[in-house]
Amino acid sequence: MIDYLASGWGLQFLSAIGTSLTVAALGFFFCILIGILCTLFARSGFRGSAGLVSLYTYVFRSLPDILLLILIFYTLDGAIQALLHLVPGMSGVRLSAYVPAVISTSIVLGAYATELFRAGWADIPQGQHEAGRSLGFTTLQSLVLIILPQVYRKIIPHLGSLCLISLKETALLSIIGIPDIVRTASIGARSTGAPFVFYGIAIAIFVIFAILCSRIFAHLEQRVRQDRAGAR
Amino acid sequence: MSAAASIPMPDKGPIAMNDTSHTPAIEIVGMSKWFGSFHVLEDIDLKVKQGERIVVCGPSGSGKSTMIRCINGLEDFQRGRIVVHGQELRQRARALDDVRKKVGMVFQQFNLFPHLTVLENCTLAQRWVHKVPGSVAIDIAMQQLEKVRIPEQAQKYPGQLSGGQQQRVAIARSLCLRPSIMLFDEPTSSLDPEMVREVLDTMADLARDGMTIICVTHEMGFARGIADRIVFMDQGRIVEQAPPAEFFDAPREERTQRFLEQVVR
Amino acid sequence: MSVLLDYLLEILQGLGTTLSLFVIALVIGFVLASAVAAFQIRFPGIVARSIWSLMFCIRGVPLLLILYVVYYGFPLLPFIRETVLWTVFASPYWCAIICLAFVEMAFTSEIIRGAYYQTPREQVEAARSLGLSGFQTFRVAILPAMLRNGFAPYTTEVILLCKSTALAFTITVMDLMGYANEIRARTLDIYHPLLIAGCIYICIVVITRLILSTLFNLVAVGGTAPEDRA
Ligand SMILES: Nc1ncnc2c1ncn2[C@@H]1O[C@H](COP(=O)(O)OP(=O)(O)OP(=O)(O)O)[C@@H](O)[C@H]1O
Ligand SMILES: [Mg+2]
Numbered sequence: 001m002i003d004y005l006a007s008g009w010g011l012q013f014l015s016a017i018g019t020s021l022t023v024a025a026l027g028f029f030f031c032i033l034i035g036i037l038c039t040l041f042a043r044s045g046f047r048g049s050a051g052l053v054s055l056y057t058y059v060f061r062s063l064p065d066i067l068l069l070i071l072i073f074y075t076l077d078g079a080i081q082a083l084l085h086l087v088p089g090m091s092g093v094r095l096s097a098y099v100p101a102v103i104s105t106s107i108v109l110g111a112y113a114t115e116l117f118r119a120g121w122a123d124i125p126q127g128q129h130e131a132g133r134s135l136g137f138t139t140l141q142s143l144v145l146i147i148l149p150q151v152y153r154k155i156i157p158h159l160g161s162l163c164l165i166s167l168k169e170t171a172l173l174s175i176i177g178i179p180d181i182v183r184t185a186s187i188g189a190r191s192t193g194a195p196f197v198f199y200g201i202a203i204a205i206f207v208i209f210a211i212l213c214s215r216i217f218a219h220l221e222q223r224v225r226q227d228r229a230g231a232r
Numbered sequence: 233m234s235a236a237a238s239i240p241m242p243d244k245g246p247i248a249m250n251d252t253s254h255t256p257a258i259e260i261v262g263m264s265k266w267f268g269s270f271h272v273l274e275d276i277d278l279k280v281k282q283g284e285r286i287v288v289c290g291p292s293g294s295g296k297s298t299m300i301r302c303i304n305g306l307e308d309f310q311r312g313r314i315v316v317h318g319q320e321l322r323q324r325a326r327a328l329d330d331v332r333k334k335v336g337m338v339f340q341q342f343n344l345f346p347h348l349t350v351l352e353n354c355t356l357a358q359r360w361v362h363k364v365p366g367s368v369a370i371d372i373a374m375q376q377l378e379k380v381r382i383p384e385q386a387q388k389y390p391g392q393l394s395g396g397q398q399q400r401v402a403i404a405r406s407l408c409l410r411p412s413i414m415l416f417d418e419p420t421s422s423l424d425p426e427m428v429r430e431v432l433d434t435m436a437d438l439a440r441d442g443m444t445i446i447c448v449t450h451e452m453g454f455a456r457g458i459a460d461r462i463v464f465m466d467q468g469r470i471v472e473q474a475p476p477a478e479f480f481d482a483p484r485e486e487r488t489q490r491f492l493e494q495v496v497r
Numbered sequence: 498m499s500v501l502l503d504y505l506l507e508i509l510q511g512l513g514t515t516l517s518l519f520v521i522a523l524v525i526g527f528v529l530a531s532a533v534a535a536f537q538i539r540f541p542g543i544v545a546r547s548i549w550s551l552m553f554c555i556r557g558v559p560l561l562l563i564l565y566v567v568y569y570g571f572p573l574l575p576f577i578r579e580t581v582l583w584t585v586f587a588s589p590y591w592c593a594i595i596c597l598a599f600v601e602m603a604f605t606s607e608i609i610r611g612a613y614y615q616t617p618r619e620q621v622e623a624a625r626s627l628g629l630s631g632f633q634t635f636r637v638a639i640l641p642a643m644l645r646n647g648f649a650p651y652t653t654e655v656i657l658l659c660k661s662t663a664l665a666f667t668i669t670v671m672d673l674m675g676y677a678n679e680i681r682a683r684t685l686d687i688y689h690p691l692l693i694a695g696c697i698y699i700c701i702v703v704i705t706r707l708i709l710s711t712l713f714n715l716v717a718v719g720g721t722a723p724e725d726r727a
Contacts, residue, residue, distance in 0.1 A: 062656065062702040063695050064663030067674060071695075074687045131343035134304050135357040135409065136332040145356060149347045164557060171559035175667060182562050186569070195570040203558050203566070210557025224347070226389070 009188055009198075016184035017205060020170045023102055023180070028166040030106035032159075035113030036148070039121050042114075053114060060111030066172050072104035073097075073176050101173050109166055116158050120151040153224045160217030167209055181205055255318045257282045257413055257444045258303060263312030265298065272298050273309065274468045282412070285445045287455040287476075290465035291491060296448045299465070300415045303446070304337050317412065333361070336406030340418040342398045344390040350377070350401050351386040354408045362409060369408075376404040380434050396427025400434050407438075414438060416447040452495055456480060464488050504690050508676045512697065514590070515672040518662040519701075522594050523655065526601025533602060534609035555603035560596060560661050568592045568668040593665035597658065604654050612647030613639065644717050652709050656702055663698070673697055 042053035060068065077100045124147060132142035152159075174183035185202035189195035258280040265273040272295045280286055288296050301307045303314060305321060305328045314321045316331045345353050354373035358364040364372070377383045380400040390398050399419055406414060416435065420428040432454050439445055439458050449455060455462055455476060462479040464472045464487075472485045483489050533552065537545040555563075571577050571586050585591045616639050624638035666675035677694035681687055 059699065062660070062699045064660040064674060064698060066663050066667075067677070067691055067695055067698070070678075070681075071687065071691045125341070125343070127339055127341045127343035128345065130306055131339065131345070133306060134332060134335075134337040135405070136329060136361040137357065141360050145360060146345055150345075153347055168557075168559040171561045174561070182559065182565070185562070186565050189565075189569060195566075195573060199562065199566045199570055202562055206558045206562070207554045210553065213557075214553075 009184075009192075012179075012184050012188070013181070013201060013205075016179055016181045019098075019178065020167065020180040023098065023105060023170045023173065023178075024167040026102045027105035027109055027169065028163055030102070031109035031113040031162070031166070034106060034110030035117040038110070038114040039117040040143075042118060043121065053118075057111045057115050057118075060108060061115070065108050065169060066175065068108050069104050069172050069176065072107055073100050076100035076103055097176070097178060101176065101178055105166070105169055105173070109162065109169060112162060112165065116155050116162065117151060120154040121147070123154055124150055156217060156221045156224065160213060160221075163217070164210055164213045167206070167213075255282075256280055256315075257284065257317060258446070259313075259315040260299075260303070261313050261315075263302065263309050263314060265302065265307065265309040265311075272468050273302070276312070276470060278463065278470065278473075280413075280444060280446065282444055283442045285439050285458055285460045286447070286463055287459040287461075288446060288448045288463045288465060289450065289452070289455065289491075289495075290471075294465040295468040296465055297417050300337075300417055300446055300448060304335050304415055305331060306337075333409065334411055335413045335415060336409060336411035337415045338399070338402050338406055338417070338419050340421050342390070342395070342402045342422075344398055344402055344405070346390050349387055349389055350382075350393070353390070353401060354405045357405070358408055372408050373404070376407045377401070379407065379437070380404045381430075394427060395423045396430045399423065399427075399431045403431075403434055403438075413444040413446070416445070416449070418448050418450070420449065420451060450495065452480070464491065466491070501689060501693070504680055505693050507680060508673055508690060508694050508697065511671055511673040511676040514665075514670060515662055515674075516701070518590070518593055518597060518665055518670070518672060519659050522597035522601055522662070523658060525594070525598035526605055526658070529598065529602035530605035530609060533606040534613070537606070537610060538613055552603040552606055555600060556607070560600050560664055561667060563596045563600065564593065564664060564668050567596050589665070589668045589670045592668060593662070593670050597661060597665075600661070601654075601658050604657075605651065608647050608650045608654060609643070611650070612643040615646045616642040641717060644713065648709075648713050648717075652706065655705060655709060659701060659705060660698070 038053045038056065042050045077097065080100060128146060128150065129142065132146045137145065170180050171182040173180050174186070177183075181202050185198040188198035192198070256279050258278070260276050260278040263273060263276040264271070276299060278286075288300070290296055298307055302309050303316065303321075317334055319327050319331055321327060321331050344350075345356070348356060351370065351373055354376060355366070355369040358369040358372060359366060374383055374386065377386055380403055382397055382400055382404075385393060385397060385401070390401065393401065403414075403419075419435070420431050423431065428451070432451060435445070435447065435454075436458055445458075447459075459476050461473055462476055463470055464479070464483075464485075466487055472479070472483065472488045474483075479488070480492065483492060533548060537548055567586070568589060571592075572583075577583060577586050585595070620638045620642060621634060624634040629637060662672060663674040665672050666678055669675075671679075673694045677690040680690035684690075
């Protein structure tokens with residue numbers, strides 16, 4: 001195993017980990033943003049806004065992720081390259097495949113995040129919004145200082161699984177040709193004839209990440225638990 | 233309620249003298265409100281002088297909560313006007329923010345922020361709404377917590393306090409913004425009986441300091457001891473308003489008499 | 498229009514494969530998960546904790562990677578290549594079922610465990626105090642509570658499994674996704690084949706939800722299916 005890692009595959013894996021983690025982190029960040037924005041939109045009271053958001057989450061949680069990824073990835077890729085074409089002087093430039101990869105991952109994960117935030121939000125008593133308003137907070141202040149921290153507290157355990165799903169979701173990018181951990185492992189397995197070393201390394205990376213993820217979120221949960229200690 | 237007898241009648245003299253300005257604290261004129269097709273408030277007229285203490289009572293569903301929520305802009309209304317300290321209140325106007333800075337509100341369910349300590353609950357609005365510097369905000373908060381007699385709980389979270397303590401924190405939180413009017417919506421209704429007293433005492437202290445108060449409550453003893461005027465509502469209308477002595481001992485309206493027979497035994 | 502119909506008919510050839518992957522993996526996964534969860538609950542200790550850790554690790558690894566290991570890796574192992582096992586692992590279809598059931602076991606066993614530990618202790622004690630035996634207690638007090646607590650997360654998990662079957666095409670199984678992807682590669686038409694396949698998947702999910710909530714209402718004594726969220 002050390003031999004393989006020393007003979008260049010080590011670097012390959014490092015860069016693959018970098019790729020996967022970057023896409024996962026960006027996807028996690030953007031899907032939470034999507035979750036918050038969709039929840040706000042659904043609660044905004046615009047005619048049909050709640051229905052539209054429900055449609056988004058229902059459809060996107062019913063379709064296979066790989067199908068959505070392929071669909072969004074190629075659509076976005078085409079659209080972005082076409083847009084670049086329109087900008088003068090940019091016609092020769094090709095945008096890296098990472099941009100559509102991150103966007104499509106975010107949109108798919110955004111459906112899960114939206115569902116999470118909507119459920120957490122619905123648990124916040126109406127009185128909290130009213131207390132905020134009667135103390136004179138603006139809508140934005142009340143959102144950031146009062147509502148979001150409470151939603152966060154309610155959904156931390158689920159955020160942990162969402163974080164893990166983000167990384168697992170990046171495995172699908174290997175199908176689209178992005179050199180992530182899974183793709184690197186399967187190329188290595190095929191070209192060296194030692195599949196178990198390469199698959200083993202990939203599995204180890206994911207397991208380590210899963211452990212880290214659960215530790216971190218257990219710690220975060222512990223930290224916000226204090227305000228509930230002795231709650232009646 | 234037995235608490236009534238022990239609550240001293242506030243000294244009304246200096247307040248009458250202080251009341252030099254002619255603008256009333258609150259003026260509601262011909263206000264009507266509908267929830268869909270349901271007429272919740274019908275043609276409400278109410279004038280509250282500065283430093284006056286009003287107790288609102290009436291059967292459940294009569295629109296008491298809705299009325300005082302309108303004064304704080306938590307609900308909008310369709311007809312009539314509400315003027316607070318000379319500022320006309322209209323939904324979605326700048327005026328609303330100004331009015332909210334002068335009007336504090338205490339809810340039946342306390343509505344403390346569970347993720348913040350008692351002290352942070354009291355400083356949050358000061359710092360973000362009134363832009364008070366941190367150390368000053370803490371001083372003011374501690375001052376108000378002392379006033380409601382729970383400075384030692386400052387570092388605890390609301391979930392660790394009893395209902396009565398939570399409600400007193402909620403009062404302190406409002407007082408930190410130095411409101412000139414306080415609205416109370418059944419502040420003792422979700423408390424265990426032994427905690428009602430401590431909250432009523434806190435409110436009596438406020439009354440003694442000359443705060444303008446509108447309080448929805450079913451504590452008739454408290455109303456008798458503290459109020460300058462009692463407003464009786466039924467089915468979205470103000471049926472009768474009178475000083476406590478007159479209200480309890482010689483109610484004019486037949487509806488009021490029936491209500492009093494039910495609550496005061 | 499007729500092109501779309503052609504696509505639809507071609508993709509529908511994969512429907513049977515998708516459905517059988519889904520149902521067989523679901524059943525095997527559930528049986529394994531019940532066994533695993535029952536063992537963990539019945540014999541708490543170091544072994545149970547090791548099993549839990551193993552399940553945790555499986556949940557952390559992407560299904561795609563597991564598929565690759567089983568389909569591309571296992572055939573290189575002599576004890577698979579040279580024994581009767583080879584008849585199973587030579588088929589991408591059975592490899593897919595094994596992987597799906599394996600992952601399903603890891604997720605479902607945790608749902609069952611969670612549902613068990615959410616059962617209020619008082620109910621168990623009440624049943625015991627009435628003189629019911631261990632199994633009767635389980636039947637009367639624990640199982641209904643587990644059904645109630647576990648229904649929503651299990652529905653979510655079943656839907657996830659249904660979606661996961663689409664990954665089987667990466668190891669050359671010709672399911673709905675396999676046919677759609679083949680048309681895409683052949684015609685370079687991305688939208689139509691994938692959207693058609695998507696519609697079929699949505700139909701499957703809608704019907705699955707319906708079946709699950711009907712089953713739940715039949716089995717659960719009193720109380721209705723709780724709102725499925727998360
Ligand atoms: N958001 C709302 N939408 C529709 N109807 C409402 C709404 N809020 C209150 N109502 C109705 O308006 C009427 C007055 O309600 P309100 O809460 O003001 O009564 P109340 O006098 O405070 O009663 P209680 O003593 O029970 O608190 C009630 O009949 C109530 O059902
Ligand atoms: Mg009320």
